[in-house]
Amino acid sequence: MKSSIFILLFLSSVILSAQNPDTIRILEVVIQGRAMSAYEVFMPEKNSGAIKSTGELMRQIPGVTITKRSSFSIEPSINSFKYDQINTTINGGMSASNSCPNRMDPVTSRISPDEISKIEVVRGPYEVRYGQIMGGFINLVGNEKINYEKLCFGGDISSEYDFNGNGKITSANIKGGTRFFDIALNVNFRKFDNYTSGDELEISSAYETYGINSGIGLNISQKQRVFLNYMHSVANDVLHAGLPMDAIYDKSNMVSLDYEFNKLSKVVSSFKIKLFAAAEDHLMTNEYRPNAAISLASTPVFSKDLGGRFSFTLNPFENGTMNIGADFKQIAKDGNKEVIQYINPCSTPPTVFDPPNEKVFEVWQNSYSRDLGAFIDFKYYFLSKLSAKAGFRTDFIRSNIKEPEQDFISLYDNDIQSDDILNFNYYSQVKYSLPGNIDIELSAGHGTRNPNLLEQYINHFTIGLDAYEYVGNPHLESESNNQINLLLSKQNKSFYIYADLFYSAIQNYISAVVDTTIARKFLACKEPVFAKRFVNIERSQQYGINFGAKYNFIENFSVNIDLSYIFAENLDFDEPLPEIAPFTSLISLAYRNSKLQITLENEFQGKQTRVSDLAGERESEAFTVFNVSTSYLFFDIMNVGLAVDNIFDVNYYRHLSRPYKNMDTSSMFFEPGRNIRLFLKLFF
Helix, strand or coil, X not given: CHHHHHHHHHHHHHHHHCCCCCCCCCCCCEEEEECCCCEEEEXXXXXXXXXXXXXXXXXXXXCEEEEECCCCCEEEEECCEEHHHEEEEECCCECCCCCCCCCCCCHHHCCCHHHCCEEEEXXXXXXXXXXXXXXXEEEEECCCCCCCCCCEEEEEEEEEEECCCCEEEEEEEEEEECCCEEEEEEEEEEEECCEECCCCCEECCCEEXXXXXXXXXXXXXXXXXXXXXXXXXXXXXXXXXXXXXXXXXXXXXXXXXXXXXECXXXXXXXXXXXXXXXXXXXXXXXCCCHHHHCEEEEEEEEEEEEEEXXXXXXXXXXXXXXXXXXXXXXXEEEEEEEEEEEEECCCCCCEEEEEEEEEEEECCCCEEEEEEEEEEEEEEEEECCEEEEEEEEEEEEEEEECXXXXXXXXXXXXXXCCCCEEEEEEEEEEXXXXXXXXXXXXXXXXXXXXXXXXXXXXXXXXXXXXXXXXXCCCCCCCEEEEEEEEEEEEECCCEEEEEEEEEEEEEEEEEEEEEEEEECCCCCXXXXXXXXXXXXXXXXXXXXXXXXXXXXXXXXXXXXXXEEEEEEEECCCCEECCCCCCCEEEEEEEEXXXXXXXXXXXXXXCCECCCCCCCCCCCECCEEEEEEEEEEEECCXXXXXXXXECCCCCCCCCCCECCCCCCCCCXXXXXXXXXXXXXXXXXC
């Protein structure tokens, strides 16, 4: 009843305030363009309120869900694919790997949502130019080329305050230049205290971050351009409710250099080179957790990424284009777990160590991975209504560890050298336009990914949904995904509707199973007494549908609907694959004109009872949440807004959010209760 009353009030307020039906300002993440099947580009609106994180920003993209370990550590999932099954890059090839085994620091945490101009998403193994892609591709574009005819500068300053969690967000952007050069600068700051859930439970979620993203481009000639980009981000005192430790600090530096030469000849359209490097220094401890009085653990870890790529864009056909190139990427990780043990809880009675017992254990065992790849893809227009696209790439991967622990050496009888891997990725797509503005697109592809350094070399670290210690396996095989998508869509001036059906046959899915030959290493007297070892699951499958529609039913009014459902099965163990989002829907009703924007949003997530016993996964309950936001543009220079998230103060959590770990209280990782946000943005 409350929901119905609120919706009526909302519609009434929109109708009474509807005026100035000029050019529409889109104030949400919207579809900007659509190309081949499973590929979309999303443009974050710059006039709306600030967004906490890049992960939260991607939650609004159809078919994308998020995994949360904290309010800071948020990663996207495309269909059922997650983590390294998705290739996530920044600015078309720059990448950074997590240094924390528990993924406190995914690449999405290295870039602020204020810096993102667009997000490119590929749902499936339908891209070969940016590295291996098993299940999907996300490219976060921060700095796009702007052509300035004369000297000019502009930008914006924004600020937001969140009442629930005492959140403060400040961001400033400056862009400008001439026809000879251009610069871009973003400075951002975020600070949040713990928030409260719908049942007034305080959730451990505080963090503080600041970042700088700067870039300078030089137009050497009309055909040549160089662009240098530097990104620096720092996070302090990050509380990770869904993990056994917290991050004291996380310091990241990323730099890239791009060179492009356009219109070399009639056949060679462009030549591009990208070089990049990234480094991270990360410190996590359990000093704020109850078990710190027994054993204080401090884990400084480090990661370094470097690589590059070159490519030629060719026009060998009158109606087609081709890309050919090669790339290289190296990932190196190192760090120790430093333990100060005050009490031995396994003795009877517990023994107090005086002085404390100090030990050091290898985390990454100084491991590295190198990937050398080459690719070719093309697109061809046979007719005005028929086009095709295809691609192929191959990767040669070599991984190793330099400082293995003795127990890891003994476990594998000194055979710890990973086998060299040769992977092949390929896809094809066909699109045909039928009468009545109906498009049909069929895509088929084979995508792979090599096992990452955690799955190969981690040594007795608690990283899963359960309390088991996990042990790497240097002899894992690569995962592969054979996927097919059928996309049907129709659009006209007032509406757009699509249905994307997909099926994946997954081979050598990497999971972890209990190994009774490997005893628990830390606190051996506690349950569970055995560890889990990573293995390949021979056969898995998934299928599902993404459905969406947008309808402009009255001038300046629109409704947007996105639905998603996935069914995923581990065929070897006859159980569901882990961490699969249930049925979800996102429905929004909006009024927009050149000055005023009002949006009512409803998010629904169904109950998930299909959970993995193998991964220790829990069932989750369904929820429905309403949000509303409004903003007004004054004098074309000042945007003022108010938003209310979770209007009815629902107590809920997402299925992919990790539950509380190593806390004084046992709880699920609940989302914020009702939250009022005030924001202001000034343009200059």
